[in-house]
Amino acid sequence: MASKQMVHMNHGQGETSYAHNSSFQSAEQNRMKPLIEAAIVELCSNTTTMSHGKMVIADLGCSCGPNAVALVSIALEATHSHFLWLRQPPPEVSVLLNDLPYNDFNAVVKSLVAVRQIGEPLVVTGAVPGSFxxxxxxxxxxxLFCSSNSLYWLSKAPEDLRINQIPAYDIDENARRERLPVVAGAYAQQFRKDFTLFLQLRAKELVPEGRMVVSLQGRRSDEPVTESSLIWGTAAQILGTMASEV
Ligand SMILES: C[S@@+](CC[C@H](N)C(=O)[O-])C[C@H]1O[C@@H](n2cnc3c(N)ncnc32)[C@H](O)[C@@H]1O
Structure with missing residues (x-):
């Protein structure tokens, strides 16, 4: 519970804010554009799903800054273009942005002002603090659920490792290599648990034949630090040292 309340991306607009340090994540969002557009076309072509002329779009783990509204903006634009092409009135859309409660929701609400439209086509907006x-x-x-760069955040460190005080990235290289299968296995299992629950929850919240477009990073190799990701090794060492000093 404590980590749920405290962990968040850097607030505001400063030099070290998430808003100014998220271009890597933004590139990932751009790669999702065609998938979101395809999902919208499928949804809008489904007369059962769209029978009430209303649509709810949500982003899970939106954070703050330009990325917070990027995916929902792609979905909105695709919806409006599709109905313009059909020469039919677009649906009323509700755009909802979710993140953990300590996210910079003041900034999110200001970003949502640009998304909201009070005339035709109607777009209403809202923030949904809480855990996905x-x-x-x-x-x-x-x-439609969208989510980018968020679903690999685990709900907690694997219990077995926590009880046995095994760090995710031991600074001692020998200990790290020896424990790698145990550590990697424990994190994979925690992810499986979290992601299965996530899918079960969203299955309840989606309308029948609703859509979900999510992206998350992964790696093909079991090796945590490969030549192309040496930076993660350095970052893990720094975080490990900081955590051991708490
Ligand atoms: C790296 S940011 C990604 C933000 C944005 N989607 C992007 O692509 O730039 C990850 C976000 O996921 C949020 N997050 C992590 N775990 C979460 C949870 N259980 N429920 C809701 N949001 C969560 C974090 O607070 C953080 O803002």
Missing amino acids: NERLFLSASVH
Whole structure:
């Protein structure tokens, strides 16, 4: 519970803010554009899903800064273009942004002002603080879930490692190599648990035949630090040292 309340990306607009240090994540969001557009076309072509002329789009783990509204903006634009092409009135859309409660929601709300449209086509907006590892939305109420660069955040460190005080990245190289299978296995298992729960929860919240477009980073090799990702080794060492001094 404590980590749920405290962990967040850097607030505000300063030099070290997430808003100014998230171009890597933004590139990932751009790669999702065609997938979101395809999902919108499928949704809008489904007369059952769209029968009430209303649509709910949600981003999970939105953070703050330009990336917070990037995916929902792609979805909105695709929706409006599709109905313009059909020469039909677009649906009323509700855009909801989720993150953990200590996220910079002041900044998120200001970003949402640019997304909101009070005329035709109507777009209403809202923030949904809470964990995506819990229920966030009403049953069968969301048409499209998007999420980028967020779903690999685990709900907690693996219990076995915590009890045995085994760090994720031991500074001692020999200990690290020896424990690698145990550590990697424990994190993989925790991810499996979290992601399975995540899918079960979203399945309840999606409308029938709703869509979900998510992206998360992974690696092909079991080796935590490969030549192309040496930076993670350095970052892990720094974080490990900081954590051992708490
Ligand atoms: C690296 S940021 C990604 C932000 C944005 N989606 C992007 O692509 O730039 C990860 C975000 O996920 C949020 N997050 C992590 N665990 C979460 C959870 N259980 N529920 C909701 N948000 C979570 C974090 O607070 C953080 O803002």
